[in-house]
Amino acid sequence: xxxxxxxxxxxxxxxxxxxxxxxxxxxxxxxxxxxxxxxxxxxxxxxxxxxxxxxxxxxxxxxxxxxxxxxxxxxxxxxxxxxxxxxxxxxxxxxxxxxxxxxxxxxxxxxxxxxxxxxxxxxxxxxxxxxxxxxxxxxxxxxxx
Amino acid sequence: xxxxxxxxxxxxxxxxxxxxxxxxxxxxxxxxxxxxxxxxxxxxxxxxxxxxxxxxxxxxxxxxxxxxxxxxxxxxxxxxxxxxxxxxxxxxxxxxxxxxxxxxxxxxxxxxxxxxxxxxxxxxxxxxxxxxxxxxxxxxxxxxx
DNA sequence: CTTGAACCTCAAGTTACTTGAGGTCGCATC
DNA sequence: GATGCGACCTCAAGTAACTTGAGGTTCAAG
Numbered sequence: 001x002x003x004x005x006x007x008x009x010x011x012x013x014x015x016x017x018x019x020x021x022x023x024x025x026x027x028x029x030x031x032x033x034x035x036x037x038x039x040x041x042x043x044x045x046x047x048x049x050x051x052x053x054x055x056x057x058x059x060x061x062x063x064x065x066x067x068x069x070x071x072x073x074x075x076x077x078x079x080x081x082x083x084x085x086x087x088x089x090x091x092x093x094x095x096x097x098x099x100x101x102x103x104x105x106x107x108x109x110x111x112x113x114x115x116x117x118x119x120x121x122x123x124x125x126x127x128x129x130x131x132x133x134x135x136x137x138x139x140x141x142x143x144x145x
Numbered sequence: 146x147x148x149x150x151x152x153x154x155x156x157x158x159x160x161x162x163x164x165x166x167x168x169x170x171x172x173x174x175x176x177x178x179x180x181x182x183x184x185x186x187x188x189x190x191x192x193x194x195x196x197x198x199x200x201x202x203x204x205x206x207x208x209x210x211x212x213x214x215x216x217x218x219x220x221x222x223x224x225x226x227x228x229x230x231x232x233x234x235x236x237x238x239x240x241x242x243x244x245x246x247x248x249x250x251x252x253x254x255x256x257x258x259x260x261x262x263x264x265x266x267x268x269x270x271x272x273x274x275x276x277x278x279x280x281x282x283x284x285x286x287x288x289x290x
Numbered sequence: 291c292t293t294g295a296a297c298c299t300c301a302a303g304t305t306a307c308t309t310g311a312g313g314t315c316g317c318a319t320c
Numbered sequence: 321g322a323t324g325c326g327a328c329c330t331c332a333a334g335t336a337a338c339t340t341g342a343g344g345t346t347c348a349a350g
Contacts, residue, residue, distance in 0.1 A: 009296065019297085024338060039346050041297055054281045061251055061280075065337065074271040075281070082274035086262045089276055093255040096248060103245050106206055110238040117231045126219040129227035131234055135206075136199045136220070154327065164328085169307060184315050186328055210306065291350100298345065304338085314329065320322085 006044040008034075015052045022052065030055060030069060063092060151189040153179075160197045167197065175200060175214060208237060 012019045023042075025031040031052065034042035044052075054075065058068040067088060074080050074088075113131045120130050157164045168187075170176040176197065179187035189197075199220065203213040212233060219225050258276045265275050 007296080018339080020339065021337085023298090028337090037346090039297085040299095041346070050281055054277075057280050059337090061254065071277070071280075075274075075277040076272065078270045078272045080271040082262065082266050082269050082271045082276075085271050085274045085276050086259055089255055089258050089262070093252065093259060096252050096255060100245070100248050100252060103241060103248060107238065107241050107245060109206065110234055110241060113234050114231055114238060117227065117234070121227050124227045125223045126225040126227045126230050127221065127223045129220075129230045131227075131230050132199075132216070132220040135202045135216075136195055152327080163308080165308065166306085168329090173306090182315090184328085185330095186315070204306090293350090294348100296345105296347080299343095301341085303340070305336095307335085309334070310332085312330095315327080317324105317326095319324085 004046070006049060008042045008044070011044045011049060011052060014049060015056045017052065017056055025052075025055065028065070030065060030072070061092075062096060063088075067092070149191070151194060153187045153189070156189045156194060156197060159194060160201045162197065162201055170197075170200065173210070175210060175217070206237075207241065208233075212237070 006014070008019055008022055011017075012022055015022075017025075022031070026034060031048075034044060034048070037043055051072070055068055055072065058071055059065070063071065071085065071088060074082075074085050113134060116130045116134075121128060126132060151159070153164055153167055156162075157167055160167075162170075167176070171178060176193075179189060179193070182188055196217070200213055200217065203216055204210070208216065216230065216233060219227075219230050258279060261275045261279070266273060271277060
């Protein structure tokens with residue numbers, strides 16, 4: 001036997017979750033109800049540790065809680081097809097790639113803003129700042145053009 | 146004079162915001178209270194259009210509503226220093242770069258998962274899927290190792 | 291036996307909106 | 321002048337995924 005029991009604090013530490021987050025996961029049914037000590041404190045096994053590590057990693061990897069719920073049930077049901085898991089991961093990969101494209105565009109816009117402002121208007125009034133003007137749009141203050 | 150008045154619907158269309166979002170921005174004070182027709186309907190000017198465009202663009206660029214609030218007040222106060230605007234943009238740029246790094250790491254992990262699963266276990270039970278196993282961690286099901 | 295950290299529950303707060311219910315306005319048509 | 325109907329109105333509640341707070345209990349050490 002090797003079931004060192006973990007407190008919720010120890011579990012939190014080992015998984016990188018916060019304590020209230022673990023209780024929250026239990027509340028929403030992402031984790032099964034924890035076993036309890038006579039006094040009411042939760043305790044956890046190594047299996048629980050593995051399961052929460054899995055969940056935590058999925059969340060780190062950007063899966064939504066609902067997606068994680070699916071992944072967990074997939075991982076626990078030996079009859080389910082592994083293609084489902086892969087499809088989920090693949091859909092998620094596509095989403096990550098879309099975000100990457102957006103973020104890269106955002107990065108160069110911001111970079112240009114900052115450089116431009118430093119070069120052109122450093123220290124002037126904010127209403128004349130090139131960043132503000134770029135964001136206000138090319139129409140400027142013209143009217144009924 | 147050139148003040149074509151816009152309905153909230155037209156404003157929404159031209160800025161890319163949803164109608165309830167505009168009302169929400171008014172409610173939280175990001176937009177000033179709109180003027181009203183006798184019947185109670187809101188209407189907007191070209192200036193309002195420019196201001197909401199600014200706000201919308203800031204949001205698209207990932208600034209939080211609170212940051213946008215600051216940017217708006219900077220843009221409207223001719224006495225404020227433009228360096229504040231630049232600093233905000235720069236801080237935001239740094240954050241975008243952090244996210245980019247994370248996302249790139251995430252991308253390659255997911256890519257590896259998917260490729261691995263396709264190559265190694267396509268169609269097998271999900272509990273044996275390489276993705277599931279990778280996410281469960283290197284410890285596998287060993288105990289007290 | 292006392293102290294203090296860690297635990298407990300329950301409720302409310304957070305961000306940035308979206309959705310829904312139930313009712314009103316304005317404009318075009320008959 | 322009635323009628324239809326789409327766009328508008330308000331107010332309340334829902335969403336994701338937690339976090340924070342209040343107020344009280346348990347456990348382990350000294």
